[in-house]
Amino acid sequence: MQQLSDRINRLPVSETLAMAAKARELKAQGKDIISLSLGEPDFNTPDFIKDAAIQAINDNYNSYTPVDGYLELKEAICRKFKRDNNLTYTPDQVVVSTGAKQSIANVAMVLLNPGDDVLLPAPYWVSYSAISILAEANYIEIPSTIETDFKITPTQLEAAITPKTKLIFFNSPNNPSGTVYTESEYRALAEVLEKYPDIYILSDEIYEHINYGEPNFSFAAIPSMYNRTVTVNGVAKAFAMTGWRIGYIGAPAWIAKACTKMQGQITSGTNCIAQRATITAVDAPVSKIQYMVDEFHKRRDLVLSLLKDIKGMEANEPKGAFYVFPDISYYFGKTIHGITISNASDFSMFLLEKANVATVSGEAFGAPNNIRLSYAASTEELKEALRRIKEVLN
Ligand code: GLU
Numbered sequence: 001m002q003q004l005s006d007r008i009n010r011l012p013v014s015e016t017l018a019m020a021a022k023a024r025e026l027k028a029q030g031k032d033i034i035s036l037s038l039g040e041p042d043f044n045t046p047d048f049i050k051d052a053a054i055q056a057i058n059d060n061y062n063s064y065t066p067v068d069g070y071l072e073l074k075e076a077i078c079r080k081f082k083r084d085n086n087l088t089y090t091p092d093q094v095v096v097s098t099g100a101k102q103s104i105a106n107v108a109m110v111l112l113n114p115g116d117d118v119l120l121p122a123p124y125w126v127s128y129s130a131i132s133i134l135a136e137a138n139y140i141e142i143p144s145t146i147e148t149d150f151k152i153t154p155t156q157l158e159a160a161i162t163p164k165t166k167l168i169f170f171n172s173p174n175n176p177s178g179t180v181y182t183e184s185e186y187r188a189l190a191e192v193l194e195k196y197p198d199i200y201i202l203s204d205e206i207y208e209h210i211n212y213g214e215p216n217f218s219f220a221a222i223p224s225m226y227n228r229t230v231t232v233n234g235v236a237k238a239f240a241m242t243g244w245r246i247g248y249i250g251a252p253a254w255i256a257k258a259c260t261k262m263q264g265q266i267t268s269g270t271n272c273i274a275q276r277a278t279i280t281a282v283d284a285p286v287s288k289i290q291y292m293v294d295e296f297h298k299r300r301d302l303v304l305s306l307l308k309d310i311k312g313m314e315a316n317e318p319k320g321a322f323y324v325f326p327d328i329s330y331y332f333g334k335t336i337h338g339i340t341i342s343n344a345s346d347f348s349m350f351l352l353e354k355a356n357v358a359t360v361s362g363e364a365f366g367a368p369n370n371i372r373l374s375y376a377a378s379t380e381e382l383k384e385a386l387r388r389i390k391e392v393l394n
Contacts, residue, residue: 010133012129012130012133012364014130015126016038016360017038019035019038019348020037022037022352022358023035023037023352032356034356034357034358034377034388035357035358036357036373036375036381036385038376039175039237039321039322039323039374041242041322041376042376043292046240046288048280048284049241049277051280052277052280052281053274056272056273056276059276061276062272065268065269065270066269067260067264067269068094068269069096069275070276071091072279073278073282074094076278078090078094080282080283081231084216085205085221087218087250092257093251095251095256095259095260096247096275096278097248097267099245100248101127101247103248104131104204105134106262108132108134108135108137109134110261111167111255112132113136115164116135116137116138116167117139117164118165118166118168118169119142119161119167120168121141121168121170121171122142123174123365123370124171124174125171125176126360126365128169129366140162140165142157143366144156145327149179150174150316151181154191157192158192161192165196165198166200167199167200167201168200169204170186170189170219171204171206171207172203173208173318174321175207175323176323177325178317178321178324179316180216181217182217183217186222190219190222190225199228200230201219201225201228201230202230203219203220204232205231206233206247207320208238209237210320210321210322211293212297212318214319230252230255231249232248232249233247234247235278238292239281239289241281245271245274246270246274246275246278296376298379299376299377299379299382300322300324302382303373303386304317306390309390310389310393310394311393312331312393313389322374323373323375324373324375325365327370328370336350336392337354337392339353343363344362344368345361348360350392351371354392355385355388355391356388357389359372359373
């Protein structure tokens with residue numbers, strides 16, 4: 001008898017990865033699928049980073065690394081935090097992991113007890129809720145809509161806090177909405193949290209550099225929040241290094257130490273070559289990756305203008321990241337080309353079947369009226385995808 005644990009049975013599949021796998025499978029069957037599902041830059045890793053990796057191989061970096069990462073890398077990350085975020089961290093406050101996803105899982109595992117409450121301003125990235133489930137915590141969504149540019153208010157935050165609240169996730173620029181919180185908005189939320197000293201904050205800043213003008217503000221830069229905030233970042237999105245799997249945290253030293261302990265029993269130190277290459281990446285001036293950000297910016301404008309021509313796909317203007325997150329609830333209850341659409345998953349499957357375009361349903365992001373389209377795809381693909389969507393809907 002195949003008897004899996006309750007833990008894995010409770011865990012939902014990652015919708016982003018599942019949709020990407022489905023698109024890949026259909027493509028392999030010969031279908032002309034355009035995948036706007038996965039949030040993954042379509043650029044190559046810049047040559048100066050690849051060169052650093054090749055150099056590391058030739059220099060025989062092949063042994064186990066310290067569990068929390070090479071000291072040289074942690075020092076480079078501290079320089080980056082100072083330069084980009086005005087955050088002072090020392091290497092004992094930094095842990096390097098196998099992607100920001102592992103960084104987040106470490107933090108959840110070391111902070112949460114079964115039955116603790118986790119606050120998730122919605123929409124939120126699919127794995128925040130799943131990782132909370134894995135940690136046997138309860139997650140509480142704080143809803144937001146296009147009308148407020150998908151931002152939560154201090155009043156909403158305070159109303160969601162319970163005696164069991166232990167952790168809140170912030171993510172700016174946000175996946176999936178592209179929303180960027182301003183410094184004053186973050187300070188207003190911090191004022192509420194100041195009254196609740198037992199709540200910790202995970203600030204996921206992985207899209208920091210994919211930003212179209214709104215200055216990035218790190219939550220831990222608020223002095224009263226510094227000792228309670230874990231800042232998560234990585235190189236996947238900004239440096240087109242998704243497959244290299246490097247994420248990291250800056251955190252109070254006691255949390256960093258616990259994450260290292262956790263990681264020491266699960267994965268050990270992450271890949272040695274990727275770590276060496278990441279020293280070069282995080283030390284590089286941001287100007288070296290600006291060409292990718294400029295390109296994403298153009299694509300955002302293209303997708304927004306094409307969406308305007310499609311009925312019932314109202315979107316906010318994303319200020320960062322590389323997703324648009326239109327509200328498609330206009331289609332709920334309608335039957336199109338013989339398919340009845342009752343929810344966002346139906347709509348997403350409809351687009352896959354009838355337009356050959358892969359998207360991700362908003363349900364897994366805590367926003368059941370929306371779908372996510374990633375515009376980390378070529379201009380040609382984006383134009384064709386939006387043309388197909390328009391054709392099947394209009
Ligand atoms: N974070 C990206 C996304 O949301 C990559 C897939 C994942 O890990 O969820 O699409």
